[in-house]
Amino acid sequence: MKTLGDIGEDELIRRVVRLVPTGLGEGEAPGDDCSVVDSGGDRLLLLKTDALVEGVHYEKSADPEAVGWKAVARVFSDFAAMGGVGERFMVTLALPGATELKWVEALYDGMGKCLREFGATLAGGETCRVPEASAAVISISATGSVKRGQAVLRSGGKIGDEIWVTGKLGGSLSGKHLSFFPRVKEGRWLAENTGITAMMDLSDGLAKDLPRLAEASGCGFEIRRDAVPRNLGCTLEQALGDGEDFELLFTVPAGEKIEEAWNVKFPELGVSRFGVLTALGEGEKLSGGWDHFGA
Amino acid sequence: MKTLGDIGEDELIRRVVRLVPTGLGEGEAPGDDCSVVDSGGDRLLLLKTDALVEGVHYEKSADPEAVGWKAVARVFSDFAAMGGVGERFMVTLALPGATELKWVEALYDGMGKCLREFGATLAGGETCRVPEASAAVISISATGSVKRGQAVLRSGGKIGDEIWVTGKLGGSLSGKHLSFFPRVKEGRWLAENTGITAMMDLSDGLAKDLPRLAEASGCGFEIRRDAVPRNLGCTLEQALGDGEDFELLFTVPAGEKIEEAWNVKFPELGVSRFGVLTALGEGEKLSGGWDHFGA
Numbered sequence: 001m002k003t004l005g006d007i008g009e010d011e012l013i014r015r016v017v018r019l020v021p022t023g024l025g026e027g028e029a030p031g032d033d034c035s036v037v038d039s040g041g042d043r044l045l046l047l048k049t050d051a052l053v054e055g056v057h058y059e060k061s062a063d064p065e066a067v068g069w070k071a072v073a074r075v076f077s078d079f080a081a082m083g084g085v086g087e088r089f090m091v092t093l094a095l096p097g098a099t100e101l102k103w104v105e106a107l108y109d110g111m112g113k114c115l116r117e118f119g120a121t122l123a124g125g126e127t128c129r130v131p132e133a134s135a136a137v138i139s140i141s142a143t144g145s146v147k148r149g150q151a152v153l154r155s156g157g158k159i160g161d162e163i164w165v166t167g168k169l170g171g172s173l174s175g176k177h178l179s180f181f182p183r184v185k186e187g188r189w190l191a192e193n194t195g196i197t198a199m200m201d202l203s204d205g206l207a208k209d210l211p212r213l214a215e216a217s218g219c220g221f222e223i224r225r226d227a228v229p230r231n232l233g234c235t236l237e238q239a240l241g242d243g244e245d246f247e248l249l250f251t252v253p254a255g256e257k258i259e260e261a262w263n264v265k266f267p268e269l270g271v272s273r274f275g276v277l278t279a280l281g282e283g284e285k286l287s288g289g290w291d292h293f294g295a
Numbered sequence: 296m297k298t299l300g301d302i303g304e305d306e307l308i309r310r311v312v313r314l315v316p317t318g319l320g321e322g323e324a325p326g327d328d329c330s331v332v333d334s335g336g337d338r339l340l341l342l343k344t345d346a347l348v349e350g351v352h353y354e355k356s357a358d359p360e361a362v363g364w365k366a367v368a369r370v371f372s373d374f375a376a377m378g379g380v381g382e383r384f385m386v387t388l389a390l391p392g393a394t395e396l397k398w399v400e401a402l403y404d405g406m407g408k409c410l411r412e413f414g415a416t417l418a419g420g421e422t423c424r425v426p427e428a429s430a431a432v433i434s435i436s437a438t439g440s441v442k443r444g445q446a447v448l449r450s451g452g453k454i455g456d457e458i459w460v461t462g463k464l465g466g467s468l469s470g471k472h473l474s475f476f477p478r479v480k481e482g483r484w485l486a487e488n489t490g491i492t493a494m495m496d497l498s499d500g501l502a503k504d505l506p507r508l509a510e511a512s513g514c515g516f517e518i519r520r521d522a523v524p525r526n527l528g529c530t531l532e533q534a535l536g537d538g539e540d541f542e543l544l545f546t547v548p549a550g551e552k553i554e555e556a557w558n559v560k561f562p563e564l565g566v567s568r569f570g571v572l573t574a575l576g577e578g579e580k581l582s583g584g585w586d587h588f589g590a
Contacts, residue, residue, distance in 0.1 A: 004399065005392035009422055016399060020407035020417040023383065035418040037383060037438075041336070047418050049385040049436055055426050088318065088332060090344040094389075094432045097300035104299065104311060112315035122315040123330040126344050126434075127304055129351055134429040137389045139421075141344055141436035143332075 008291045010212070031216065033081040033200050034144065036151050044151055046144035048078045048086075054136040058178065064103045066178040068110025071138045074203070076118050077182035077246045081201040082153075083191025084146030085184065088123035089115060092139040096132045107138070118184055120144075150191040152250070157198035157217030161251035163275035164258070169206060170234030172244035180246045187248055189265055194258050199250035205243035208289025210275075213249060220283030223275035241288035251277060303586045305507070327511075328376040328495050329439065331446050339446055341439035343373045343381075349431040353473065359398045361473040363405025366433045369498070371413050372477035372541045376496040377448075378486025379441030380479065383418035384410060387434040391427045402433070413479055415439075445486040447545070452493035452512030456546040458570035459553070464501060465529030467539035475541045482543055484560055489553050494545035500538035503584025505570075508544060515578030518570035536583035546572060 004012055013031075023037070037045040052074075054060055058067045072089060079086040091111065095104070115122060120142070130136070166183055183201070190196045198217050202209050206228065214221040230239040252258060254276070262271045277283075299307055318332070332340040347369075349355055353362045367384060374381040386406065390399070410416060415437070425431070461478055478496070485491050493512050497504050501523065509516040525534040547553060549571070557566045572578075 002396040003392060004390060004394050004396060004422075004424075007396060012396070012399065012422055013420070015396070016403040017417070019400060019403040021410050021415075023416045023418055035383070035385070037418065039336075041334075045438075047383060047385060047438065049387045049419060049421050049434070051387045051389055051421055051423050051434065053389055053423055053425050053429075056424055088330070088342060090330070090342060090436055092344045092346045092387075092434045092436070094346055094348055094434070095299060097298060099299050101297040101299060101302060101307070101310070104307065105314060108311040108314040115316050120316075121318045122312070123318055123332065123342050124344060125308070126346055127299075127307055128346050128348055129299075130348050130430050130432065131350050134348075135425050137425065137432045137434070139344070139346065139387045139389070139432070139434035139436075141385055141387070141434075143340075143342065143438065 032153050033078040042148050043145040044148055046079055046082055046084045046146055048075050048144065049139065049141040050075050050078065051137055051139040062178060064106035065110035068107040069114045070178050071140050072111045072114040073180060073182045074246070075140050075142050076114070076184055077201045079144040080182055080184045080187030081199050081248055082146055083150045083187055083199065084144045085188065086118060086120045086142050086144040089120055089140060089142040090123055091125040093127045094130045094137040095127065096134060096136065097129050098132055099136065152191050152196055152199040154198050154200050154213045154216035157213065157219055157251040157277050159219055159277055159279050160254045161197050161277045162254050162273050163221060163223065163251055163277065164271060164273050165229065165247055165249050166271050167247040167269050168229040168231045169202065169245045169247060170239035170242050171231040172242045177244040182246055183248045186266060186269065190250060193261065195253050195256055197251045197253065199248055202245040202247050202249050203243060205241045205289030206249065207240040207286040208291065209249060211286060214277060217277060218280055219277040220280055221275055221277055222283045227272060227274035229270060229272040237288065240286060243290035327448050328373040337443050338440040339443055341374055341377055341379045341441055343370050343439065344434065344436040345370050345373065346432055346434040357473060359401035360405035363402040364409045365473050366435050367406045367409040368475060368477045370435050370437050371409070371479055372496045374439040375477055375479045375482030376494050376543060377441055378445045378482055378494065379439045380483065381413060381415045381437050381439040384415055384435060384437040385418055386420040388422045389425045389432040390422065391429060391431065392424050393427055394431065447486050447491055447494040449493050449495050449508045449511035452508065452514055452546040452572045454514055454572055454574050455549045456492050456572045457549050457568050458516060458518065458546055458572065459566055459568050460524065460542055460544050461566050462542040462564050463524040463526045464497070464540045464542060465534035465537050466526040467537045472539040477541055478543045481561060481564065485545060488556065490548050490551050492546045492548065494543055497540040497542050497544050498538060500536045500584030501544065502535040502581040503586065504544060506581060509572060512572060513575055514572040515575055516570055516572055517578045522567060522569035524565060524567040532583065535581060538585035
């Protein structure tokens, strides 16, 4: 019998999505950072769900306020990756009954800080008990929106588009993954001010996420390894594979200059061009990165 | 140190909601079956999140297709309880890596059946790994909508309003909880054709849920125990406390006759009047029902 560990996350999603009815609109079916829903009007509705698991995405000993910040910030990062903003959040907590009330209150404090920072609200939630030996699960779902015409999908990249990334990569495991600042302003700026063709946020590592963006765009890719921006003390392997960078990976048409305007707008956060989209089947392969069910 | 088991679910929600920003619109803050969002237009947006935990809401040995149906049907039931309909669903699965692929596919088959039955689609999802000894968690979130002016909150009941319920109560533990049919058509009919003042669905048992509806309406309540409709072979205690009935509990102004039109429209599903809303602090108390963190 095949298990989830045998096939990995991407293959699992491909298989199960065939079993259920999905929407027909562009970007409405599963596969992007958010689902895009067109209900008329000048803004499109964005939908997102995400989860943190104790012992997988955070350690039991981690500061619960930081865990709460992270749970919500991850979702803002997905809205940012569409060129949009988050608006209304729902929190589902599955916790053992022996969980301390203080822990849950600190978790909500952290979620509240992140919601206030980026101007969104809590619209609902659910709390339920898991058996005492089970890991806690924090599931966040949210609605957001993006101006019509500005939603940036993973699938819009074209052969020859250049591949860019915000900030620097690698080193999330040393604690940065709990306190990162999602690139909300940056994602909106890119959608409004550049010829951006495709975007996603880096959650599973460049080695895992760049192939996803290229595949969604029907392309291959080539990168210059020495141009991948790395955090201080990180090897190339860490920059490609640590995951949880929560920087924005995006493509723009070849030759478009964005550094100058970027550096005026975001002087403290770099932006780097490090590769190009190729024809499908050409280019190179990357291995590594985070698979939720991988060995 | 206080734990969640010490304080219970309702007290937990009261405490944590104070720690985060919430919306200002009527029905937008947490507390109802769904959150109601007014973005203009002739329909209001409804938001809902809900979760099933292995070993709590279903047994590991349960038919995964039935579990998938139940996970989605519970959320349709919440939309029904607002007088609305479900539209776009997101599924978050937190599963051990050793979970069999066949199990997950059967789960999605069941979710797909329920989505098709009630005319909604899957708009996104997330799968993540929990440690091998942990219980699986299936978290569903969804958007829906309700016609402006027809959203039925828990808080609209008035002193003297009569208390009604659809169908019969009790006995969920004998398996019915996996195959129930959410009262979607019935909820819409009530919202469109009666003077209904408050409504919710019965998930934790009448003994737990009726006090919630009365409290949200700023009222007490009195019931006639012999008028509580029971499933065959169920005691009054089971009808009050088993939970997971997924029938609709609602109030209408005193003297309003709804049985005749109801019986024409829904000849196979009864509707019963069994109590009245009283002034706050008067009336009676009920004990029992399901508390997610109770002892």
